[in-house]
Amino acid sequence: MTPPVPLHGVANAGVTPGLLVVVLVATLGAAVLLGLAFAAFVRRRSRPYLLLVAAFAALLGRSAVVGVSLLGGFSPATHHLLEHSLDVVLVALVVAAVYYARSVDREVSTS
16 A cells, blocks of 8 residues: 655655745735735735735745744644644735725725
């Protein structure tokens, strides 16, 4: 029987070129999204845009956690704790941005 393959890359599980490419593309994508979100925030200067900047920063932080883990900087338990904590932060920030943007739209339309 074949041993199970871990779904998360960690330093002692062997780093494959494919995994490195995926992590690099994800990191670059998150950095581009963060830059675009920041540019939109600078232009709009509103709380929903600021919340989206923070959400994309959490996404980039998630990529950083993976990178540090691949280099052996975090144990698998710490890796999972940080990664999934950042997932919670990211979702909360996006929901807060949408909720705040919709509540401001209602206030403006009822005034």
